[in-house]
Amino acid sequence: MTKRMIGVIGGSGVYDIDGLEGAEWREVDTPFGAPSDAILTGTLAGMPMAFLPRHGRGHVHSPSSVPYRANIDALKRLGVTDVVSASACGSFREDMAPGDFVILDQYVDRTFQREKSFFGPGCVAHVSVAHPTCARLGAACAEAAEGAGSRVHRGGTYLAMEGPQFSTLAESKLYREVWNCDVIGMTGMPEAKLAREAELCYASVAMITDYDSWHPDHGEVDVTAIIATLMGNAARAKDMLRALPGHLEGGAAPCPHGCERALEYAILTAPEARDAAMLEKLDAVAGRVLNKAD
Numbered sequence: 001m002t003k004r005m006i007g008v009i010g011g012s013g014v015y016d017i018d019g020l021e022g023a024e025w026r027e028v029d030t031p032f033g034a035p036s037d038a039i040l041t042g043t044l045a046g047m048p049m050a051f052l053p054r055h056g057r058g059h060v061h062s063p064s065s066v067p068y069r070a071n072i073d074a075l076k077r078l079g080v081t082d083v084v085s086a087s088a089c090g091s092f093r094e095d096m097a098p099g100d101f102v103i104l105d106q107y108v109d110r111t112f113q114r115e116k117s118f119f120g121p122g123c124v125a126h127v128s129v130a131h132p133t134c135a136r137l138g139a140a141c142a143e144a145a146e147g148a149g150s151r152v153h154r155g156g157t158y159l160a161m162e163g164p165q166f167s168t169l170a171e172s173k174l175y176r177e178v179w180n181c182d183v184i185g186m187t188g189m190p191e192a193k194l195a196r197e198a199e200l201c202y203a204s205v206a207m208i209t210d211y212d213s214w215h216p217d218h219g220e221v222d223v224t225a226i227i228a229t230l231m232g233n234a235a236r237a238k239d240m241l242r243a244l245p246g247h248l249e250g251g252a253a254p255c256p257h258g259c260e261r262a263l264e265y266a267i268l269t270a271p272e273a274r275d276a277a278m279l280e281k282l283d284a285v286a287g288r289v290l291n292k293a294d
C-alpha cells in the first residue's frame with residue numbers, strides 16, 4: 001500500500017502553511033519547466049505534506065502564467081498522492097456567501113491560453129474528467145474545514161475563466177442564470193484535469209470572497225474588498241489544513257473512485273509508435289502505466 005502524502009496548492013493569500021515539522025523549501029525541476037516556486041515539505045500530525053504557492057511567494061504568476069503542468073508534475077515527483085487545492089472565488093448564489101467554503105465537484109472550463117495536457121504527439125491519452133474531483137478527499141476537507149469553524153457547501157460547479165480581468169455583467173449573468181454555475185475563478189483549470197492525468201486524488205476548496213458582479217446589492221467586484229475577505233478565508237484555510245490529517249487514513253487505501261488508476265486504459269498510442277523523448281518527459285506522471293510490460 002502506498003503511503004499517503006498530501007500536496008497543497010495555495011491560491012491568493014495562501015503562500016505558506018503553519019505547523020509543518022521538519023519544514024524545508026525544496027527546489028524541484030520538472031520536464032515541463034519550473035513550478036511556481038520551491039515546495040515546502042515536512043510532516044503534519046505524522047502525515048507527509050508538500051505545499052506549493054500557486055502564484056509563487058510574492059504573487060508573481062498571473063492565472064494565465066501559472067505553470068500548471070510543472071506544478072502537478074513536481075508534486076507527483078515528490079511522492080504526493082492527494083492534492084488539495086485552495087483558491088479564492090466569486091459566488092453566483094445568494095446562499096453561498098463571502099467567507100463560505102465550497103467543496104467543488106464540477107467545472108465549466110472556459111480557459112483558452114494554457115497547456116491543458118501532459119500528453120500529445122508521440123503519446124496520446126484521453127482520461128475521463130466526468131467527475132473531476134475525488135469525493136473521498138473532498139469529504140475529508142469538508143470535515144476539517146467545518147471543524148475549523150468554516151461554513152461549508154458540499155458540491156458546487158466552478159466556472160474557470162481566463163482572466164485576469166473579472167467578468168462583464170453580461171458574462172456574470174450568463175454563467176449564473178443560463179449555465180447554472182455556482183462560483184467563478186481563474187485558476188481551477190487546467191489544474192484539476194492535469195491532476196487526473198497524473199492519477200492524483202484532487203479536491204478543491206473554493207473560498208468565496210465576493211458576489212462577482214451580478215448581485216444588485218453588492219455592485220461590481222472590488223479587489224480591495226476581495227483582499228479583506230481573502231485574509232480571513234486564508235487563515236481558516238490554514239486551520240483546515242492543520243486539521244486535515246486527522247480526517248485521513250495514513251496508508252493510502254486504494255481510492256474508491258479510481259483516481260490513482262485514471263490512465264489504466266487511457267493511452268492510445270501503440271507502444272511501438274511512442275516517442276522516446278515524450279516518454280521520458282512522462283516518467284513521473286505516467287510511469288506507472290508506461291513502464292508496465294505490454
Ligand SMILES: CSC[C@H]1O[C@H](OP(=O)(O)O)[C@H](O)[C@@H]1O
Nearest residue numbers: 011012063087088089185186187
Ligand atoms: C484575488 S482575486 C483573483 C485571484 O484569486 C483567484 O484564485 P487563486 O486563489 O488561485 O489565486 C482567482 O482565480 C484569481 O487568481
Ligand SMILES: Nc1ncnc2[nH]cnc12
Nearest residue numbers: 088089090184185186212
Ligand atoms: N469574482 C471573481 N471572478 C474571478 N475570480 C475570482 N476570484 C475571486 N473572486 C473572483
